Amino acid sequence: MADLVAFEADVNPAGGPIDSNPFGVLAQGRRSYVADAGANALLAVSRHGRVRVVAVFPDRLVDFGGEQIPMNAVPTTVVRGPGGDLFVGELTGFPFPLGGARVYRVEKGEDPEVYAEGFTNIIDIAFGRHGTLYVLEIAHNSLLAPVPEGAVIKVDPNGDREIIADGLFFPGGLALGKSDELYVTNCGVCFDDGEVLRITE
Numbered sequence: 141m142a143d144l145v146a147f148e149a150d151v152n153p154a155g156g157p158i159d160s161n162p163f164g165v166l167a168q169g170r171r172s173y174v175a176d177a178g179a180n181a182l183l184a185v186s187r188h189g190r191v192r193v194v195a196v197f198p199d200r201l202v203d204f205g206g207e208q209i210p211m212n213a214v215p216t217t218v219v220r221g222p223g224g225d226l227f228v229g230e231l232t233g234f235p236f237p238l239g240g241a242r243v244y245r246v247e248k249g250e251d252p253e254v255y256a257e258g259f260t261n262i263i264d265i266a267f268g269r270h271g272t273l274y275v276l277e278i279a280h281n282s283l284l285a286p287v288p289e290g291a292v293i294k295v296d297p298n299g300d301r302e303i304i305a306d307g308l309f310f311p312g313g314l315a316l317g318k319s320d321e322l323y324v325t326n327c328g329v330c331f332d333d334g335e336v337l338r339i340t341e
Contacts, residue, residue, distance in 0.1 A: 142189045144176060153193045154180040164217035164264070166226075175215040175228055182218060182228055182246060195246045197230060204235045211235065217264045221245070222271045222297075227255060229262035229275065236261055236283045243275065256295055263290075264314040266322075271297040274322060276314040280306060292322060292339060305339050 148160040161178030173194065174183045182195040197213030212233030221227040226246040241259040244252040256273060263278035273295040279288035280303075290308030295301045305324070312328035322339040 141172075141187075142185045142191050144174065144179075144183065144191065147183070147191045148176070148179045151193065152179075153196045154198065164215070166218045166220065168220065173218050173226060175218040177214045177216050177231065180213050180215065182215060182226065194226070195228070195244075195252045197228070197244065197252060202235065202237050202240060209235070211237070211240070216262060219265055219267060221267045221273075227265060227267070228252065229259075229265040231261050231263065231278070236279070238282055241277070243273065259293065263312060266314050266316050268316060268320040272320070274314060274316070276311055276324060278310060278312070290326075292324065294341070304341055305337075308337075
């Protein structure tokens with residue numbers, strides 16, 4: 141449908157080195173939305189293959205070893221949420237700080253705004269029927285931890301949150317069933333040991 145590497149080379153919306161890693165996709169009607177983890181951008185692709193920039197997620201300065209260094213956003217997932225807006229979760233780049241990952245709301249014509257924060261290494265998100273946000277972290281204790289363990293965090297519309305699953309090993313995706321039961325792909329980097337987990341509260 142579209143060559144996003146060529147688009148990144150031509151447009152490079154976030155600046156910096158040319159990089160494209162189209163990771164999260166949301167197909168809706170006449171267009172698809174792509175969270176490009178390499179380009180640090182949310183792109184829209186028409187059914188005719190035209191690509192445009194919806195939002196750019198800029199670098200942030202974070203502390204590392206007592207110094208402030210730039211960290212990429214690395215958006216990994218895009219979903220349609222309450223009110224019809226787009227929501228994007230970020231993995232974050234090196235140094236993958238604890239609590240450094242955010243979920244952004246993207247409204248048409250506006251810069252991304254922080255919807256929820258305090259997560260670590262988000263790999264996927266989903267919204268339940270009543271506006272509940274579910275966040276899947278590939279590494280709840282950071283990708284730099286000796287033994288990274290994934291987790292699912294539930295965030296109520298009033299902001300209350302709780303961990304409803306932990307101890308996961310490199311989980312990769314999250315989906316909700318008709319009754320908001322959760323399905324998570326676990327051990328996505330494992331040979332012969334990958335699995336789909338069903339999680340109920």
